[in-house]
Amino acid sequence: MGWLSSGSSDTNESSVTGKSVAVLKETGSHIIAGTLNLAGTLDVQVMRLVHENLLAQITALVKQARLLRSPMQDLSDLLSAVILPTAAVSVCVASLVWVLVGRFVHHESATLSAVDAIAILVVSCPCAISLAVCFTFAIPLFLFLLVFTLDFLCSVITYCYVGCYLGWHM
Numbered sequence: 001m002g003w004l005s006s007g008s009s010d011t012n013e014s015s016v017t018g019k020s021v022a023v024l025k026e027t028g029s030h031i032i033a034g035t036l037n038l039a040g041t042l043d044v045q046v047m048r049l050v051h052e053n054l055l056a057q058i059t060a061l062v063k064q065a066r067l068l069r070s071p072m073q074d075l076s077d078l079l080s081a082v083i084l085p086t087a088a089v090s091v092c093v094a095s096l097v098w099v100l101v102g103r104f105v106h107h108e109s110a111t112l113s114a115v116d117a118i119a120i121l122v123v124s125c126p127c128a129i130s131l132a133v134c135f136t137f138a139i140p141l142f143l144f145l146l147v148f149t150l151d152f153l154c155s156v157i158t159y160c161y162v163g164c165y166l167g168w169h170m
Contacts (some may be wrong), residue, residue, distance in 0.1 A: 001053055002031045002046045009040030016054060095120050 015034035019107050022038055025031060033053035050056065081156040095117035102113035 001033060001048045002044045004029045004031055005045045007040060007042040009042050010038040011042075012036040012038055015059070071084045091121050 002023050004027055006027055008024070008026045011025050011031070012020055013023055013032050013035050014020040015036075016032050023033075025042065031042070032055075033048075033050075034055040070144060098120055099110075099113040099117050102108040102116055108116075
């Protein structure tokens with residue numbers, strides 16, 4: 001914050017006011033910290049130090065607001081920490097019971113029982129869809145890595161077997 005001791009110019013105070021409209025400043029006008037001089041020469045008498053000006057105060061308030069958490073955020077974190085594992089465990093138990101009942105009581109095929117279990121999972125736990133997306137990518141990746149590892153191990157075993165048969169020393 002300061003005041004204009006000499007000079008005259010159009011200024012842009014958008015860093016504080018949010019309006020990018022040019023404001024005419026003449027001798028004796030107040031100047032806000034962070035004001036851009038658009039044209040002309042200004043001689044400004046500073047009234048506050050850098051860490052005491054309006055822009056510094058706004059920055060400090062924003063930093064303070066970032067560090068604070070509202071009680072609703074804490075409550076939602078607590079609820080999600082309790083509800084998600086509870087829902088996942090209850091859905092897994094219900095699906096397992098459904099598969100066992102379908103398989104051994106109703107004598108359904110394993111495929112039909114699995115479809116019923118997946119239906120329970122999707123209906124009772126909205127997070128199941130997001131889990132399904134993860135599994136959609138994770139299972140093929142796991143299978144690819146498994147096949148790659150088995151292929152590599154088979155190649156090493158074959159190399160060692162052929163090497164020992166031919167009398168190679170390793």
